[in-house]
Every structure is written in C-alpha cells, then in structure tokens.
Amino acid sequence: MKLATYDNGRRDGQLMLVSKDLTKAMAVPAIANTMQQLLDTWELLQPQLQELYEALNTGLIDNAQAFDEMRCLSPLPRAYQWADGSAYVNHVELVRKARGAQMPDTFWTDPLVYQGGSDCFIGPKADIEMASEAFGIDFESEIAVITDDVAMGVSAEDAEQHIKLLMLVNDVSLRNLIPGELAKGFGFFQSKPSSAFSPVAVTPDELGDKWLDSKVHLPLVTHFNGELFGRPNAGVDMTFDFSQLVAHVAKTRPMAAGAIVGSGTISNYDRSAGSSCLAEKRMLETIEHGEATTAFMHFGDTVRIEMFDEQDNSIFGSIDQKVVQYQG
Structure with missing residues (x-):
C-alpha cells in the first residue's frame, strides 16, 4: 500500500491513497483524514484501506485523480x-x-x-x-x-x-x-x-x-x-x-x-x-x-x-x- 499527504491548507494535510505506479490518488475521509489518524488506529483501518488500494490499482475507482507529487507534504x-x-x-x-x-x-x-x-x-x-x-x-x-x-x-x-x-x-x-x-x-x-x-x-x-x-x-x-x-x-x-x-x-x-x-x-x-x-x-x-x-x-x-x-x-x-x- 502507498500513502501520501496533500497540502490542503491545514497543518496535518489530507491523507491520500496512491496507486502502486504513482499515477492515481484518492482521499479516504470515510476511513481517515490524516496519516496520524490512520496510524493511531492502524490495525482497524489498514484492512479497509488495503481493499480500496487493490481497487485503485485495478481501475475500479471512478473518482480517482491524477497523483501530483507537487501537492505533497511529507507523509507525516x-x-x-x-x-x-x-x-x-x-x-x-x-x-x-x-x-x-x-x-x-x-x-x-x-x-x-x-x-x-x-x-x-x-x-x-x-x-x-x-x-x-x-x-x-x-x-x-x-x-x-x-x-x-x-x-x-x-x-x-x-x-x-x-x-x-x-x-x-x-x-x-x-x-x-x-x-x-x-x-x-x-x-x-x-x-x-x-x-x-x-x-x-x-x-x-x-x-x-x-x-x-x-x-x-x-x-x-x-x-x-x-x-x-x-x-x-x-x-x-x-x-x-x-x-x-x-x-x-x-x-x-x-x-x-x-x-x-x-x-x-x-x-x-x-x-x-x-x-x-x-x-x-x-x-x-x-x-x-x-x-x-x-x-x-x-x-x-x-x-x-x-x-x-x-x-x-x-x-x-x-x-x-x-x-x-x-x-x-
């Protein structure tokens, strides 16, 4: 699984799920808004993200956007x-x-x-x-x-x-x-x-x-x-x-x-x-x-x-x- 944090104007940014080839990304607010929120509850949330990650990599996510490294903060x-x-x-x-x-x-x-x-x-x-x-x-x-x-x-x-x-x-x-x-x-x-x-x-x-x-x-x-x-x-x-x-x-x-x-x-x-x-x-x-x-x-x-x-x-x-x- 690959993850990033976009700059959304807030101190901790927006957690993004990123495709294996680094071409697509999607926010996952229903699971976690920030990387720290994910890490705080990793065992519970990781399986949900993994399922989405597999769907993202196989083209099953309709609302995925092009991944933009220039929008990234450090992951934490x-x-x-x-x-x-x-x-x-x-x-x-x-x-x-x-x-x-x-x-x-x-x-x-x-x-x-x-x-x-x-x-x-x-x-x-x-x-x-x-x-x-x-x-x-x-x-x-x-x-x-x-x-x-x-x-x-x-x-x-x-x-x-x-x-x-x-x-x-x-x-x-x-x-x-x-x-x-x-x-x-x-x-x-x-x-x-x-x-x-x-x-x-x-x-x-x-x-x-x-x-x-x-x-x-x-x-x-x-x-x-x-x-x-x-x-x-x-x-x-x-x-x-x-x-x-x-x-x-x-x-x-x-x-x-x-x-x-x-x-x-x-x-x-x-x-x-x-x-x-x-x-x-x-x-x-x-x-x-x-x-x-x-x-x-x-x-x-x-x-x-x-x-x-x-x-x-x-x-x-x-x-x-x-x-x-x-x-x-």
Whole structure:
C-alpha cells in the first residue's frame, strides 16, 4: 500500500491513497483524514484501506485523480518523534578517520541515535531555506520507518512487526555548526534543521523480497545539481537493521504510533557506488589528497533523492529541493 499527504491548507494535510505506479490518488475521509489518524488506529483501518488500494490499482475507482507529487507534504508533516540513527558504521568510521580520531569498539555493537526536531518537517519539493551558506549546508540521503505503538523494552526480534511504513529522507545537516555543538557534550540541535521526507510512504510488502532482515536491499539514488552523486545499496554494510534501531530507541521509553526512525546516511565500503552526502565525499578527498575540494551547498544548488525497483519504477516518488536564502 502507498500513502501520501496533500497540502490542503491545514497543518496535518489530507491523507491520500496512491496507486502502486504513482499515477492515481484518492482521499479516504470515510476511513481517515490524516496519516496520524490512520496510524493511531492502524490495525482497524489498514484492512479497509488495503481493499480500496487493490481497487485503485485495478481501475475500479471512478473518482480517482491524477497523483501530483507537487501537492505533497511529507507523509507525516509533523510527528511525535523523529529519531535518526547512524546504522552505516563505515560512514562513522570514515568521519573519524578524516579527522584522525579513533573509533570506539562499542560503535559496532551499540547504535548511535540522535533525537531530531519533529514539529515542522518540510515537504519533498519545498526549498531548503537557510540564513547563511557559512553554516555548511549538506544533504543526507536516508531511509526511515514509521511505527505503530511500541512498548518500552521491545526486543529486536519483535520490533519488525511494529514497522508499518517506509519513506526516504533528506536529513539536512549544517556541518560547520556540528563541531561546536558536539564539543559541548550535549548533542545536535542548531546543526540539524527540519528534515524532508519522500512524497509517498509505503508498506514493507510493497518492496517484495527487497525488504529482507529489516533492511531495504535497493540502491538509493542521489543527484546533486542534476548530476549523479551516488547510488549505494541500502541493504549493504548496514550494521544495525531497522528492527535493532527501533529496539534501541524503545529501550527505556515507549514509542507512540507515528514515531519515525531513520537509518542515517546510506554508505557502502565500495566507494564506486558514490556517496549520500557531501561530507563523506569531502572526507574521502581529505584522506586521499590531504584536503577537501568539494564545497558544501550554495544558494541555488539542488538535490534529488529517489529509489527505483528492478523495473526502474520510482517507489516513493522523489525528494527534489533547492537551497535558497531565508528571507524571514
């Protein structure tokens, strides 16, 4: 099943059911008006939506409209929780190597997670508004899951059943603000502005055998200023799978329906696949040449993030964004 949220002038938007090929959509107000309403009552409402979804895909819905990604907000325009991990530890290792820092062995056994701001996500086609290029503006191409209610202390074995939807993410980072914040020993805040999510969220079954062991075994494709930047496989070199990440987040607290957990920047040891953020490319340049030559994003720069199935069909729609100067 595929779902989206249209901008209808209200804070939480209008829930839309979207066809598998991303060509048709329909509102389902008799079932749920918003994505959060659906997630709050998933077990009751999902079977009703699934029946409609099958009818939509077989052309049995007369009032379906053309699906328009430009009308989409992030599937959850705001959420009760947004916890982003760093599941590709080779990426973390590379970051530390570039600055000559030793990586603790525990990084391979205990996930890294930070709590991001979840009160105002930006849309998949919305501009990234920043006050200054000096912040070191970067994109991070990732995957995220949305859960239903998760009990505190859930095991990794039981966590997968709570994963209801998957999305793509642009976890915008302000690299030049990060060192000062981390030096305080209290984590990210100003350096992690609003994130953007793909136009469409999908149930795991939509991925078929590419959803295996709580990982998505497909490349995540990023274009920077219209040129291919990277297509690392999200199922390769993922040290902690999504079930392990959910269990880690819920170790000492329950998670409410609609909680989002991210994978962190997709990264492969095979560097021929390219990268999913500018910082990683800069790290590789520093290691190889002694200095980074790739700049962070400037006003006017664009990023496109998308994932395709084996028939080259877009699964989630695309995140397409431009960096612009904030005028507020």
